[in-house]
Amino acid sequence: MKICIGIISYLPDEIEKRQIRFKQCQNLLEQCDSIFNVPIIIICQNYKDEVLYSKNLIRYDYEKLGIVNARKTLRNKFLQSDFDYIILNDDDISIIGDYNEGQLFLQEIERVNEQCIVQNATLFSGFCISKNLFSQIDIPNLEAANGEGFEDFAFYKILSFLINKTPRKIKTKIIFRHSFGTSTWGNKELFLKSKQMQDHTLEYINKVIEEYKQQNTKE
Numbered sequence: 001m002k003i004c005i006g007i008i009s010y011l012p013d014e015i016e017k018r019q020i021r022f023k024q025c026q027n028l029l030e031q032c033d034s035i036f037n038v039p040i041i042i043i044c045q046n047y048k049d050e051v052l053y054s055k056n057l058i059r060y061d062y063e064k065l066g067i068v069n070a071r072k073t074l075r076n077k078f079l080q081s082d083f084d085y086i087i088l089n090d091d092d093i094s095i096i097g098d099y100n101e102g103q104l105f106l107q108e109i110e111r112v113n114e115q116c117i118v119q120n121a122t123l124f125s126g127f128c129i130s131k132n133l134f135s136q137i138d139i140p141n142l143e144a145a146n147g148e149g150f151e152d153f154a155f156y157k158i159l160s161f162l163i164n165k166t167p168r169k170i171k172t173k174i175i176f177r178h179s180f181g182t183s184t185w186g187n188k189e190l191f192l193k194s195k196q197m198q199d200h201t202l203e204y205i206n207k208v209i210e211e212y213k214q215q216n217t218k219e
Contacts, residue, residue, distance in 0.1 A: 001110045004058075004083040005032050008070040009091035010045040022050050024179070025091040029054040035095055035102035035174065039083070043074045068151055071124075071139040079135055085109060086134070088127040090178070095126075097174035108170050118167040119176050122156040126176035129159075137162060142204055149201035157205045161212065 009025045011018045025042075032040055033054055041058045045065050052059065058077075065073060078086045089095075097105075109117060115133040119126030137159055142149035160166055 001085055002083045003085045003087065003106055003109060004039040004041055004078070004081070005036060005056075006074045006078055006086045006088045007040060007042045007091055008045070008067070008074055009042060009047075010064065010070065011047055011050065013046070021091065024094075026052055028089065028091060028093060028095065029057065031095040032056070032089075035097050035099060036087075036106060037099070037102070038106070041074060041077050041081070041086070043070050043077070045070060066143055067145060068139055068141060068143050071151065075134060075139060079131060083131065085128060085130050088124045088129065089176070090124045092179045093125040094177045094179070095174065096177060097172075101173045105170060105172050105174055108172070112168065112170070114168050115163055116159060116167045117170055118156065119169055119172075120178060122150075122153040123178050124152055125178045126174075133159070133162070140204060140208070142201060144197070147197055149197050149204055154201050154205050154208075158208050158212075161209050 007025070007028065009021070011021050029040060029042075029052055032038075033056055038056060039058055040054055040056045042052070042060070043065070044052070044059055044061045046063060047061055060073070060077060062070075062073070074088075109128060115130045117128040119128075137155070140149075140151045140154040140158065142151040142154055144150055156167070
């Protein structure tokens with residue numbers, strides 16, 4: 001089984017935040033190299049002269065795509081590749097562990113032979129999915145930055161419906177730690193709209209699941 005890591009990264013224009021996000025992403029790449037040492041597909045948005053260092057990097061550069069389109073672009077690059085499995089991570093996470101634990105984690109992915117393995121429920125941090133399953137489900141059209149909803153939560157719920165169970169979690173000493181303090185889209189206005197976004201997300205989930213059910217009925 002050929003396993004890769006997938007990351008989406010965006011650098012805001014504001015200098016201080018830009019430096020923080022770039023450093024986080026570079027740290028993440030170094031962690032991926034030292035723990036897993038597998039190819040890393042990264043979708044870089046709004047990068048200028050910044051150079052990322054990794055011996056495993058497969059880099060694609062774009063202007064700002066937005067969260068949803070960046071995830072869709074990463075998905076397409078993965079589906080077009082010869083990799084069988086991808087571990088999805090946002091660029092503001094950190095991975096704590098060592099090489100031996102990382103290799104055990106990769107071996108466990110192959111051993112359990114599940115379509116998906118989710119380490120942090122609805123978050124894209126240690127979110128593992130096979131090419132076969134990813135080809136059947138797209139990233140939900142819910143742009144959080146526009147107040148439309150939560151694409152990661154919707155993705156998790158729709159995926160759980162498709163496999164007809166709660167995604168499995170691997171027992172490991174590796175920690176995928178998500179940072180909520182450096183969001184490039186969160187703000188007070190969206191926080192106040194969070195209930196509305198949650199409702200819209202649930203409506204979207206129900207709509208997509210109903211479409212899958214109707215499709216299965218026709219087949």
